[in-house]
Amino acid sequence: MIEMSGAGFIGVTTYSEDSELLLELLGAGRRLADKLGVPLSAVLIGNVIDEEKRKEAIRHGADKVYVVEDPKLEAFGVEPYRAALLGAVRDVSPEVLLIGGTKRGKELAPRVATALETGCMSDCVALDMDSERRLVGRRLTYGGSTIAEVACLKKPQMATIPPKAFEKPAPSERTGEIVSLKVELPESKVKVVERRAKQQATFRIEDAPIVVSCGRGFKKKEDVKLLEELAEVLDAKVSCTRPLAADYHWMQEWVGLSGHKIRPKLYIAAGVSGTIQHVAGIRDAQTIVAINSNEEASIFNIADYGIVGDLYKVIPALTKALKEKLGK
Amino acid sequence: MVNIIVLMKDIVDLTEIKVDPSTQRPILAGLSRKISDVDKRAVEAAVQLKEKHGGKVVVVSLGDDKTRTALREALAMGGDEAYLLRDPAFDGSDTLATSRILAAAIRKIGDYSLILCGEMTLDSLSAQVGPRISELLELPQVTYARRVELKGDKIMAERDLEDEDEVVEVSMPALVAVTREINEPRIPALMNIMRASRKPLQEWNCAALGIPSEEVGAAGSAVKVLEVKAPPMERKRIIIKAETEEEAAKSLVERLIKDGVLK
Numbered sequence: 147m148i149e150m151s152g153a154g155f156i157g158v159t160t161y162s163e164d165s166e167l168l169l170e171l172l173g174a175g176r177r178l179a180d181k182l183g184v185p186l187s188a189v190l191i192g193n194v195i196d197e198e199k200r201k202e203a204i205r206h207g208a209d210k211v212y213v214v215e216d217p218k219l220e221a222f223g224v225e226p227y228r229a230a231l232l233g234a235v236r237d238v239s240p241e242v243l244l245i246g247g248t249k250r251g252k253e254l255a256p257r258v259a260t261a262l263e264t265g266c267m268s269d270c271v272a273l274d275m276d277s278e279r280r281l282v283g284r285r286l287t288y289g290g291s292t293i294a295e296v297a298c299l300k301k302p303q304m305a306t307i308p309p310k311a312f313e314k315p316a317p318s319e320r321t322g323e324i325v326s327l328k329v330e331l332p333e334s335k336v337k338v339v340e341r342r343a344k345q346q347a348t349f350r351i352e353d354a355p356i357v358v359s360c361g362r363g364f365k366k367k368e369d370v371k372l373l374e375e376l377a378e379v380l381d382a383k384v385s386c387t388r389p390l391a392a393d394y395h396w397m398q399e400w401v402g403l404s405g406h407k408i409r410p411k412l413y414i415a416a417g418v419s420g421t422i423q424h425v426a427g428i429r430d431a432q433t434i435v436a437i438n439s440n441e442e443a444s445i446f447n448i449a450d451y452g453i454v455g456d457l458y459k460v461i462p463a464l465t466k467a468l469k470e471k472l473g474k
Numbered sequence: 475m476v477n478i479i480v481l482m483k484d485i486v487d488l489t490e491i492k493v494d495p496s497t498q499r500p501i502l503a504g505l506s507r508k509i510s511d512v513d514k515r516a517v518e519a520a521v522q523l524k525e526k527h528g529g530k531v532v533v534v535s536l537g538d539d540k541t542r543t544a545l546r547e548a549l550a551m552g553g554d555e556a557y558l559l560r561d562p563a564f565d566g567s568d569t570l571a572t573s574r575i576l577a578a579a580i581r582k583i584g585d586y587s588l589i590l591c592g593e594m595t596l597d598s599l600s601a602q603v604g605p606r607i608s609e610l611l612e613l614p615q616v617t618y619a620r621r622v623e624l625k626g627d628k629i630m631a632e633r634d635l636e637d638e639d640e641v642v643e644v645s646m647p648a649l650v651a652v653t654r655e656i657n658e659p660r661i662p663a664l665m666n667i668m669r670a671s672r673k674p675l676q677e678w679n680c681a682a683l684g685i686p687s688e689e690v691g692a693a694g695s696a697v698k699v700l701e702v703k704a705p706p707m708e709r710k711r712i713i714i715k716a717e718t719e720e721e722a723a724k725s726l727v728e729r730l731i732k733d734g735v736l737k
Contacts, residue, residue, distance in 0.1 A: 224605075224615060249635050253617040256569065256602035260609035265570055265696025268600040282700070289488040289596045292500050293705040300696035335614035335648075339630075340641040380736075388489075403488055404511075412735050422500075422704055423489055433735045434709060435726065441713075450710040451729060453722045463723035471727045472736065 155241035155301040158182070160208075161189040161231055162246025163222055165199065167309050169206045171244045174273055174312040176207040178242055181275045185209040189234045191227060193220040204322035206315050211324045212238060216331050222250050223334030228257045233329030235262065240302050242281055244273075247306035255306045266304035267296050271311045281305060289403040290426035349383075351399070356382035356412045357431075359401055361424075362389055363417015363438060363457050367396045372461045373416060379468045380412075387424050402427035416457045420445025437461065476529040476624060476646075478520040479583060480553070481576055481591040481603065482513035484537055484544035488596060493704040500704055509544045512592030514551075516652050518659040519622055520590050521552030527624050530554040532586070534579050536564060536572060542675065549670035550662035557583070561679040566692030569598075573606035575690055578683040580611060587646040588629065593618055593653050604651035614648045620655040 158179040160171035168188060179186040187210040188203040195213050203211045214230040227250075235243060235258065245255040247269050259266035270283030281303035287294040298304060351357065358377050360370055370384065377384045384397075385408075391400040401408055403423040409430035416437040418424060425448055428434060436449035437460045446452040453460050486505040494501050509517070520531045533548040535541050536559040545556040559579055567575065580589065589611075594601035601617075608615035621632035629648055633640040634655065662670070680687055688694055714729075716722035730736040 224617075228609075249618055252601050253605050253615065256605035257609045257615075259602070259696075260570065260573065260606040263570070263696075265568055266602060267697055268602060285599070287598055287702060288486075288491055288500060289599070291488065291491055291704060292702050294699055295701040295703075297698050297700055298696060299698055335644060336616060337643045338640055339643050342639045342641075344636075344638055412730070422491060422493055425707075429705070429707065433730070433733065435730075446713065447711065448707045448709055450712065451726055452711070452713045453719075453726060454713060455719055455722065459719040460723065463719040464726065467720070467723040467727045468736075471724075471731065 153301070155239050157184045157187055157238065157240045158242040158244070159187045159189060159235065159238055159240035159302075160244045161191070161251075162248065163191070163227070163250055164246050164248050164309070165202070166314070167246035167248065167251075167307075168203065169314040170309070170312045171246055171307055172203065172207040173315040174307060175242070175244055176315060178273065178275055178281070182241065182279070184241065187212060187238060187240070189214065189231060189238075191219055191230045191234075193217050200324050202317075204320060204324075205317040209322050211322060213324060213326050214329050215326070216329070218331045218333065221338065223336060223338075224250075224253055224257065225334050225336070226331045227254055228261070229331045230329050232258050232261050234327055235302065237327055243302040243304045245304065245306045247308040252306055255304060259304050262302060264300040264302055264304055265298045266306065267298055268306050269308045270305045271308065273305060273307070289423075290407060290429070291403055291422045351383050351385055351401070351406050352408050354383035354408070355410055356380050356414075357385055357401070357408055357410045358382050358414040358416065359385045359387065359418060360390060360416055361387040361418030364390070367394070369458070370396060372458070372465075376414070376461055376465045376468070379465055379472065382412075382414075387418055415445055415449070416461055418445050419443050420448060437464075476523055476527050476588055477586045478523060478529065478531050478588045478590055479580055479586045480513075480517050480520045480531060480533045480548070481589065481607070482517060482533055482535050482544065482548060483510050483595045483597075484508060484535065484541050485510045485595055485597040498703045500702060507540055507544065509547060510592060510595040510597065512652065512654050513595060514592075514659045515654055515656050516590040516592045517548045517551055517553065518657045519652055520588075521660075522657065523588075523622070523624055524552065532557065532583060534559065534576065534583070536560075536567070536575055545675055546667075546670050547662070549673045549675070550667040551660055552666070553670075554673065556673070556675040558675065558677045559679075559683065560677055561690075563680045563687045563691045566695060567690055568695035568697040569600050569602040569606060570696050571690045571694040573603050573610060574685060574694065575683065576603065577607050577610040578685050579678060580607070582678070582683060587627075589613065589647070589649040590622075591649070591651050593651045604649060608649045611649070614644045615651070616642055616644055616648060617651045618653055619650050620653045622650055622652065622656070
């Protein structure tokens, strides 16, 4: 535990309008609260918050649950939600405030941070308290090609956390306090005319479990057929690096810094050199396989398995081996 | 008629970044700079609204002497006036301090009904400056807008959220942060580039904006960057060696099956 006071700011507080993400925040928050030796709380905001949601937060680690209920909070609007969260935070005066990094959370957090004249570290994928009682976060910068370590020097120290960055803690039967707060709320200045559920018709490469990609090692567009045959056996999607799409127009879209960022179970890169711009798009792939004729290619440094060889020979051999092994 | 202020940032060309293998730090010195992609689309959106409804487009950027090139480009795209906010006291500003500087400039410009910016700049990826300025200027905010239209004294916008699309309506003055899907920015014609060199580009420092210097720069910031690195990836890095391509391929497939990646 850190032996130093929070100077009038006490505890770790969490908020997300997404109830799954809130539990992940409680997981991240619990660790920080334990390190600081302070309580962990959750703020729940809405028209009516049901009993189960309050208990769920306690089961997942909250010592206190603050509830702000008001008919103006029926649907998310940044002005009333800002006022509700700000009201709760002013009341609680936490040392650390974590907000779920959904799009709504990320339009809310800077508003609250500005009203409190403090800093907010966006999209932290790791968080810790250092020996000086500073909240230190790790977050992607430069389009995803680098990771920055940042610290919040003012209190409350704020961060937003993207979904799935932290584990949801296992629920346990524990006790906690539930406090209802009354906050004066404005009407929303932005009128929602229409809400449309997203159409899921278009396939997103982000959802493909296996992706095979070609890079400049391919000599001409027709050769991509080799990769398509491999993709068929694997039930995979085919993609490419930026030059092939943006410069040569072989495909519409690409994987990388300026393209799609994917996290498939398996990523096979053929004829891909492995610039940091491309790597930014595949950083979170579970397993990376690289095929390249240049054994010095930097793609091999970030691959789990590499085959040094001519892709025009290796890919057909791989397709054949897969057919045999997988019985297709 | 609509007077629009566009906030934009010129950033290093991300496609040029390389990593120093000994320190793992990105090498940023000497890289060319350009208008951050989403911000450029905010400029385009402003110019399109002006072309349709009349009015003027004022572009504002916090930067250094090189930022003049980016501002001139925005003027060539159709901007009418530009302001460069530049002072050594601004160095090291985080989103809190940056927003104070930009908000002060917007107050000083005064005559506007719409503020446009990109949802985030691609170097810092914070997505905070737009909402922070809304807070400071007490303006209604519309974020993640992929379509913006003017309807009388109101803005109609289509917002791109995770689970749904939202069509919203808001009275001006307002702040709208746009996404990269909103448009394809134009490439200015030579004639317009030449014209842009004669358009007004003014520079304001900390004193001109009337901000206490302790509220800006590193002194006025709450978030400090401790370290930036190209993150190492934990990978197996196994090179499969075999006599033939067939054997290498077979060995790879066996390993992937053994790892549970393939079934």
